[in-house]
Structures are given as C-alpha cells and as structure tokens.
Amino acid sequence: MSKKSSPDLQKIIEKQEQEIQRLKESESKIREIVESLGYIVYEFDLKWNFVYANEVFLELIGYSKKDLQKKLYWEIIRKDYKDEIFNFYKFQISQKKQNSYYEFPIINKEEQEIWIGQNMELTLENDEVKSIKAVAKDITVQKKAxxxxxxxxxxxxxxxxxxxxxxxxxxxxxxxxxxxxxxxxxxxxxxxxxxxxxxxxxxxxxxxxxxxxxxxxxxxxxxxxxxxxxxxxxxxxxxxxxxxxxxxxxxxxxxxxITIRKIQEEELRIAKEKAIKASEAKAEFLSIMSHEIRTPLNAIIGMSQLLIGESPQEDQMENLSVLKFSADNLLVLINDILDYSKIEAGKIALEEAPFSLKNLVTGIRQSLLLKTKEKNIQFKVSYDIDVPEMLVGDQVRLGQILTNLISNAIKFTNEGHVKLDVALQEEHDDSISIYFSVEDTGIGIHKDRLEHIFQSFSQAEADIVRKYGGTGLGLSIIKGLLELFNSRIEVESELGKGSKFYFTLKFKKCDESFTDTVIVNQFKFDENLKFDKMDLLLVEDNEVNQLIASKFLNKWNISVDFAENGEIALEKVKKKDYDLVLMDLHMPVMDGYQATAAIRGLNHNKYQQLPIIALSASASLSEKNKAFAMGMNDYVPKPFNPSDLYKKINKYTQKSAPVDNKKKMLDKDQNNLVNFVKLDELVKDNSQFLRELCDSYFKMLNKFKIDYKEALTKTDIKKFNEITHNIISTVKFFEINMLEKEISKAKKYVKNKNIKKEILNKSIKAVERICTSVEDVIRSKYQLAG
CATH class of the missing domain: 3.30.450.20 (PAS domain)
Known part of the structure; x- marks a missing residue:
C-alpha cells in the first residue's frame, strides 16, 4: 500500500510546487504592473522589519535596499503619527482586516515630509498574520495643494x-x-x-x-x-x-x-447715564416748579370755583369767570410742559381698562361745545354705529389726544365748522381698529410747514403765538402719545381752507358684561351729592389749601380735622379712627411719605386698612410711584377736580349717600339718551299733543319690551325682524342711540344659531332698562304723571 501511494504523493507535491511557482510568477507580474503605474509597494513583518520594497519606494525615501534592511518601519514614519499608525495596524491585525486605506506622512533620508495614501492587506499562514503588504501612492502634492x-x-x-x-x-x-x-x-x-x-x-x-x-x-x-x-x-x-x-x-x-468698541460702548453707557441723570434732574426741576406753581394756582382755581358756586352778582360773575378761565389756561400750559417732559423721558405707560368710547366722545363734545358757540361755529360729531359700546384701552390718553386736536381746531377756526369723525376701520375676533379724524375750516397750514408742526415748541407760522397763544407743544405731545399706541398722526391741510388730522388706533374688545357700567358712568357728577357722616383727616401745611379743600369736603357732609405736618398727622391717627386721610406729600418736620410709612408701621390692622390718598401739586410719575411704594392707596393732583376727589373718596369709603333716581334720569338726558330738541320742535309747546304723543310712545316702548323678550327667548327670527323694523325709524328720529345700538348687536346674535342664552338674556335686560330709562327721562323732563 505504501509503495503504491508513494508515486501519487510525489505527484501531489510537485503539483503544489508548480502552483506556488505560478502564484509567485503571477504576484511578480502584478508587482511589475503596479510598479509600472508608479505605485509604491513594500512589505514588512510583525517585528517591523522590511521584507520587500520596490524601486519606486526606494527612490521616494532615498535609501538603498541595503540601507533599508538596517531600518525598522517605524523609523521612517513622522514622530507625531507613530502612536496613531501603531494603533491602526494593531486594530487591523486583531481584526484580520483586509484592504484598509490610510493616509499618513513619512520622512525621507533628507528629512523631508512625504504623504502617502496606502491600501494594505495581511499575509496569513495557518490563519496567523505573518506580514503586512502595502500598495501606496505619493499624495504629497495633493496634500500640499x-x-x-x-x-x-x-x-x-x-x-x-x-x-x-x-x-x-x-x-x-x-x-x-x-x-x-x-x-x-x-x-x-x-x-x-x-x-x-x-x-x-x-x-x-x-x-x-x-x-x-x-x-x-x-x-x-x-x-x-x-x-x-x-x-x-x-x-x-x-x-x-x-x-x-x-x-x-x-x-x-x-x-x-474689540477693545476700541468696548471703550466706545463704555463711553456711550457713561454718556447715557449722564443724559438720564440730566433728564431726571430736568424732570425733578419741572416737578418742583410745577409744585410751586400749582400751590398758589390751586388756591386761585379752587376759590374762584367756590365763589362762582355761591351765586355772585352779575359783574362779579364776569370777573370770576375771567379769573377761572385764566387760571385753567395756565394749568393747561403747565400740564403740557409736564406731559412733554414725561414723554421725552419715556415715563408714560398706557393703561388698559374698559371704557365707553361713545361716553368719552360725548364728554369731550360737551366740554368744548361752549367754545364753539362763543365763536359761532358748528361742532359736528360723526359716530359710526358699528363701533362697539365698550373697548379696552387708555381712555385718559385718548381723551387727551382728541381734546388737544379739537381744541386746536376750534382755536384756529373763525367760521364754518369743526368735525370729529369716529369710524370702524377693521374688526377681528378680539380686537378692533378705529379711525379718528378732526377736520376744520380754519386758517390751514402752508405745505412747507407741515413737516415742522409736530416738532417741540414749533408753530405753523411765526405770529401764531402772538395771535392765538399756546406753548407749541400740543401736536408734539399728540405725536408722542400716538407713538405709545403704536400709531402715527397724519395731516392734510391747505392754507386758508382748513386742516384735517387723522389716525387709527387698535383696541381690545370688551366683555359684554360691562354694558351696565357704561350706563352708570353716563351720569354727570353733581356737586350737591353728599356722603353719609364721615370723618376725614386733611394733612396740609398751606392754610389756603386747607380752606379750599374743607369748603368742598364740608359741602359733601364730611367732618374735617387738620394736621400741618406728618408728625401731627401720626399722633391724630393714633387718637381717632378716621375714615380716610388726604395726605400732602411735601411738608416740613415730617413729609407725607414718612408719615404714611409711619402709619403703616403701627402695630394694628386698622392702620394697614386706613385709606390714604396723596394730595400733591407735583404730577411726576416718579412721585406717584414713590407714594404708592410708601403705602398710599391713590393719588389726586392739585389743583384737584372736585369730581375726581369725590369719586376717589367714595371708592375707598363707599359712603356716598343715595341720589334721587329721577335725578339720574335727567343726567342721562344730558348725555343724549333722548334728543329733546327734536321732541320740543315737534310739540311746539302744545301740552295736549305732547301728552298724546308720549302716551303713544310709552305704549309702543312697553309693547316692544314684551315682544323683544318673547322673540329672543324663543329665538324667533321672523318676529324679531318685524318688531325691530317697526320701531327703528322712531328710535332713529329721537336719536335713542343706546337702543339702536342694542338692536344692531342683537341682529348679529340672532343670526348665530349657537348663541348662548346668557347673551340673549343680557340683551333683553339691556333693552328693558333702556326703554324704562327713556320713559322716566321724558316724564321727568315734562313732569308727566306716571
């Protein structure tokens, strides 16, 4: 058996040797081809000895084959790459990975850096790595590029x-x-x-x-x-x-x-701080000056108002009216300067509170109507019925803007008319944009001066101050206030033909639940109103101011004690339970701030609850804020408006005595609940016709109330349309605007099938209240039996 197998084994060995030789020849040919293409070929064992290196590689590194045999692979790699290369090869060997590519720098004999990009494979024997073969390319030029x-x-x-x-x-x-x-x-x-x-x-x-x-x-x-x-x-x-x-x-x-920039920023910061301090110093100066001017002015206005209310003789009345007019005008000038200062200092913030725009417009019209009558010019108001009854915004600043614009228009108009236009411009779910314009037929403005009229202390013409007076701040203040509203004022004017100022403001819509507030706020302040018995402490060092304030307070059934400074006030508060304290801020010994802090610091809850209202001739925002910070409840500027003072006192005491309901109805008359001018013209002193007309009118209103309630309760659209159509012409004739407005709103309600019952019930109650009020007003006006 062994003899027979021996020739076969020999043949196998010879065949394997032939295959190995063929592979070596094949590998040699591949190397020749690779080398002819300019590739680097080399091989090293796991002890980092070179096994093979082609001529391309030897030429690249500058070593002979003999020299290279004396070197290790590590010695030609750039030092900072050795650890990285070692880890690379170590990983390849451990994973027995083939055909891995890597780029790294080597150093030639001349110490020059050469970058190569190589593919490598492992030579395995019995699954053991014996050496590493590499085929690489010189990428030095590419790397350098x-x-x-x-x-x-x-x-x-x-x-x-x-x-x-x-x-x-x-x-x-x-x-x-x-x-x-x-x-x-x-x-x-x-x-x-x-x-x-x-x-x-x-x-x-x-x-x-x-x-x-x-x-x-x-x-x-x-x-x-x-x-x-x-x-x-x-x-x-x-x-x-x-x-x-x-x-x-x-x-x-x-x-x-950025050192220069930082230096400039620091210089700018310092300059800004200086400017702020200068502005604050100016504001403080204006505050002090306003206090000094307002103190005697308070006496002049208050005393003239008291004397006018005490039925003076006809010649005295004329003199007192001139005195009060001059004092009021001086107060307007002071307020203009202070408002301008506050706008310039950025210390005016807009409030957001519910208010009736219609009531505001009506109040402005009534306050300025006398001026237009004196000049024999018409004062027209166009008010869009689609403008909501209630809005949310700053009615004080809006009133200031409109009053200034209309006052200017009246001042510069000698014939023709002044017209205020209020119209709905755009409506959204929760907001509304309203267009305002004030137009006049006055002296007009030259087109070359239009761009200057909104500048501070600037007038349209050089002789305006001499002819018409004023500070030249009105339009500048208006411009500044409108910028707070994110709006701007526009103007159109032609010399000798009049001017038109207009702007648009955006307001938030107000909840319908404020409708009742609107009607209550329509009542004019009556100086004959009184409080239930009340004890009040007036802390004031000026005897004239004490006299004037006490005159009004006594008329309102308020018992007044006096304190000349905060120290005396503190002792009096400890000894007597007052319903309210009116506290001047600037006094000797102990000022109002210190006195308030001392009262709030007393160890009893009643001193924390005691209402303290600041009463000061200064009107700066910083002073108001300081007053509130010290624990005061509210602030009334001097010279005070009796209506404002009355409301503030009532707000914190709730002791206002009941007022006759018929008087309230008559006050509504003054706010155009019914147009009595048209009614008077219609009846022309015919009492019989008046009674018949009113009886018919009252029956119609009572029937309408019943039908309106039934139509909305049942959501009967057909009946609603019929009854509102029948009454609307009469409503418009007598200008019962509140009723017209409510009907207009209800028309929108009934179109909505998913409208809540609560909203319809509010509308029903509003109509009942308005109809009842109209009847009461007419009966009171003409003394008709109920």
Whole structure:
C-alpha cells in the first residue's frame, strides 16, 4: 500500500510546487504592473522589519535596499503619527482586516515630509498574520495643494486668523494676526502655539483640545489682562479644518480685537447715564416748579370755583369767570410742559381698562361745545354705529389726544365748522381698529410747514403765538402719545381752507358684561351729592389749601380735622379712627411719605386698612410711584377736580349717600339718551299733543319690551325682524342711540344659531332698562304723571 501511494504523493507535491511557482510568477507580474503605474509597494513583518520594497519606494525615501534592511518601519514614519499608525495596524491585525486605506506622512533620508495614501492587506499562514503588504501612492502634492488652498486663504484674510496642525503648530497666519499679537519680527511657522503664547490659562488649552476633537467654540467678548495690566477685549472663534478625506487636519483660530468698541460702548453707557441723570434732574426741576406753581394756582382755581358756586352778582360773575378761565389756561400750559417732559423721558405707560368710547366722545363734545358757540361755529360729531359700546384701552390718553386736536381746531377756526369723525376701520375676533379724524375750516397750514408742526415748541407760522397763544407743544405731545399706541398722526391741510388730522388706533374688545357700567358712568357728577357722616383727616401745611379743600369736603357732609405736618398727622391717627386721610406729600418736620410709612408701621390692622390718598401739586410719575411704594392707596393732583376727589373718596369709603333716581334720569338726558330738541320742535309747546304723543310712545316702548323678550327667548327670527323694523325709524328720529345700538348687536346674535342664552338674556335686560330709562327721562323732563 505504501509503495503504491508513494508515486501519487510525489505527484501531489510537485503539483503544489508548480502552483506556488505560478502564484509567485503571477504576484511578480502584478508587482511589475503596479510598479509600472508608479505605485509604491513594500512589505514588512510583525517585528517591523522590511521584507520587500520596490524601486519606486526606494527612490521616494532615498535609501538603498541595503540601507533599508538596517531600518525598522517605524523609523521612517513622522514622530507625531507613530502612536496613531501603531494603533491602526494593531486594530487591523486583531481584526484580520483586509484592504484598509490610510493616509499618513513619512520622512525621507533628507528629512523631508512625504504623504502617502496606502491600501494594505495581511499575509496569513495557518490563519496567523505573518506580514503586512502595502500598495501606496505619493499624495504629497495633493496634500500640499489641499492645505495650501486653506493656507493661502488664511494668509490673505483681512481678519486675524491662524491655522494650526494637529500638534497645534502654526501652518499659516494672516497679517492681521501678526499685527494684533505683535509677532511681526517672529518666525512662528512650525512652532507650537504654546511656545508663542506660554502663559495660556488651562481653560484656553482645553478649548483648543476640544477644537481638535471637532467642537466649534466661540465667545462674543472676552477680557484678557496681560502681565503689565493692559486690558484687551477680543471676540474669537475656534473650529476644526478638514482634509480632503474629511478628517480633522487641525484648527483655525479667528479673533477680533474689540477693545476700541468696548471703550466706545463704555463711553456711550457713561454718556447715557449722564443724559438720564440730566433728564431726571430736568424732570425733578419741572416737578418742583410745577409744585410751586400749582400751590398758589390751586388756591386761585379752587376759590374762584367756590365763589362762582355761591351765586355772585352779575359783574362779579364776569370777573370770576375771567379769573377761572385764566387760571385753567395756565394749568393747561403747565400740564403740557409736564406731559412733554414725561414723554421725552419715556415715563408714560398706557393703561388698559374698559371704557365707553361713545361716553368719552360725548364728554369731550360737551366740554368744548361752549367754545364753539362763543365763536359761532358748528361742532359736528360723526359716530359710526358699528363701533362697539365698550373697548379696552387708555381712555385718559385718548381723551387727551382728541381734546388737544379739537381744541386746536376750534382755536384756529373763525367760521364754518369743526368735525370729529369716529369710524370702524377693521374688526377681528378680539380686537378692533378705529379711525379718528378732526377736520376744520380754519386758517390751514402752508405745505412747507407741515413737516415742522409736530416738532417741540414749533408753530405753523411765526405770529401764531402772538395771535392765538399756546406753548407749541400740543401736536408734539399728540405725536408722542400716538407713538405709545403704536400709531402715527397724519395731516392734510391747505392754507386758508382748513386742516384735517387723522389716525387709527387698535383696541381690545370688551366683555359684554360691562354694558351696565357704561350706563352708570353716563351720569354727570353733581356737586350737591353728599356722603353719609364721615370723618376725614386733611394733612396740609398751606392754610389756603386747607380752606379750599374743607369748603368742598364740608359741602359733601364730611367732618374735617387738620394736621400741618406728618408728625401731627401720626399722633391724630393714633387718637381717632378716621375714615380716610388726604395726605400732602411735601411738608416740613415730617413729609407725607414718612408719615404714611409711619402709619403703616403701627402695630394694628386698622392702620394697614386706613385709606390714604396723596394730595400733591407735583404730577411726576416718579412721585406717584414713590407714594404708592410708601403705602398710599391713590393719588389726586392739585389743583384737584372736585369730581375726581369725590369719586376717589367714595371708592375707598363707599359712603356716598343715595341720589334721587329721577335725578339720574335727567343726567342721562344730558348725555343724549333722548334728543329733546327734536321732541320740543315737534310739540311746539302744545301740552295736549305732547301728552298724546308720549302716551303713544310709552305704549309702543312697553309693547316692544314684551315682544323683544318673547322673540329672543324663543329665538324667533321672523318676529324679531318685524318688531325691530317697526320701531327703528322712531328710535332713529329721537336719536335713542343706546337702543339702536342694542338692536344692531342683537341682529348679529340672532343670526348665530349657537348663541348662548346668557347673551340673549343680557340683551333683553339691556333693552328693558333702556326703554324704562327713556320713559322716566321724558316724564321727568315734562313732569308727566306716571
């Protein structure tokens, strides 16, 4: 058997040797082909000895085969890459990976850097790695081009930029970098960043390392203090730069010296603080001056108002009217200057509270109607019925804007008319835009002066002040207030033909539940109103002011005690339970702020609940805020408006005595609940016709109330349309605007099938109240029996 198998085994061995020889020849041919294409071919064993190296490789590194046999593979790799290459090969061997590609630098005999990109495979024997074969390409030119492109950008950049390699050695830097860091005479290329800047903090070193790991770090402003104490501010960014293979090749550092900007910002901040202090000083000066002027003015206005109310003789009445008019005019001028100062200082904030625009317009019309009658000009008001009854906004500032515009129009109009137009412009679910315009047929404004009229202390013509008076602040204040509303005023005018000022304001819509408030607020203030018995402490050092205030307070059935300063007031509050304290702010010994703080500091709950209202001739916002901060409940400026003072006292005491209901109805008459002018013209003193007309009218209103309730309760649209159609012409004839408005709103309700019953019930109650009020007003007016 063995003899027979021996020739067969020999044949197998010979065949294997032939196959090995064929493979070697094939490998040799492949190597020849690879070498002819200019590829580098080499092989080394696991002890890092070279096994083979082709001529391309030997020529590239400058060693002979004999020289190369004396070298280890590690000795030709750039030092900073040795650990990285070792880990790479270690991983390939452990995983027995084939055809892995890698790029790295080697150093030739002349100490020059050469970059190669190689594919490698493992030589295995019995599944054991014996050696590593590599086929590579010289990519030095490509690498240099890649880096040089970025390097060229860095060197030519107008900003301070530096390019570093993975070892944080300089590759390139811009001229600005050299300038900013005083490196002009230093050769920094290939030198370590830490060698150039040896005092870098650890935090900055950590940032550089994070950049090498791929992070992008930046800071808009950072303070750097040098050893000599010099402070520099820089803005910087650090980001990695990438090779063509999307590997991190190092970092780019970009910095900007912002020291000059920071100095300018600091100078601007200081200048701003100085400007604010100057503005505050001016405001404080105006506040003090207004206090000094208002104190005697308070006496003049208050005393003239008291004397006018005491039925003076006809010649005395004329003199008192002139006195009060002059004092009121002086007060307007003072308020204009203070308002302008507050707007300029940015210390006016708009309030948001429910108010009736219609009531506001009506009040303005009534307050200015006398002026138009005196000048024999018409005062027209056009009010869009689609404008909601209630709005949310600042009615005080809106009233100030409209009053100023209309007063100006009246002042500069000698014949013709002044017209206020209020119209719905745009409506949304929760907001509404309203258009306002004030038009007159007055002297007009030259087109060349239109752009100047809104400037402070500016008038349309040089002789305006001489002819018409005024501060020249009115339009400037209006412009400033409208800017707070995010609006602007527009003007159209022609010299000799009149002017038109117009603007649009956006308001929030108000909940329907405020309708009752509207009707209550329509009642005019009656100086004959009284309080139930009340004890009040007036803290005031000016005897004239004491006299004037006490006159009004006594008329309202209020018992008044006096204190000349805060110290006396504190003792009196301890000894007697007052319903309210009126506290002047500026007094000797102890001022109003100190007195209020002392009262609030007393150890009893009643002193915390005691209403304290500031009463001061100063009207600055800072003074009001300080008063509230000290614990005061409210603020009334001097000279006080009796109506405002009465309301504030009632707000905190709720002791207002009941008022006759018929008197309220008559007050509604004054707010145009019914147009009695048309009714008077119709009846022409025919009492019989008046009674018949009113009886018919009352029956119609009572029937309408019943039918209206039934139609809305059943949501009977057909009946609703019939009854409202039948009454609307009469409603319009007598200008019962509130009823017309309610009917108009209800028309929108009935179209909505999903309308809530609560809303319909509110409308029913509103109509019942209005109809009842109309009847009461007419009966009171003409003394008709109920």
């Amino acid at each position: 890649e880096r040089n492109e970025l390097k060229g950008f860095v060197e030519s950049a107008p900003a301070a930029i530096a390019m570093l390699d993975p070892e944080l050695r300089y590759i390139a830097a811009s001229e600005k970098w050299y300038d900013d860091y005083r490196l002009k005479k230093k050769n920094i290329i290939n030198k370590s960043y830490f060698e150039i800047f040896p005092d870098l903090p650890t935090s900055w070193k950590n940032i550089l390392q994070r950049g090498l790991q791929g992070a992008i770090e930046s800071e808009d402003e950072e303070q750097i203090v040098s050893k000599d104490g010099t402070v520099t501010w820089i803005k910087w960014e650090i980001r990695p730069w990438f090779t063509i293979n999307k590997e991190i090749g190092g970092i780019i550092i970009m910095t900007e010296d």
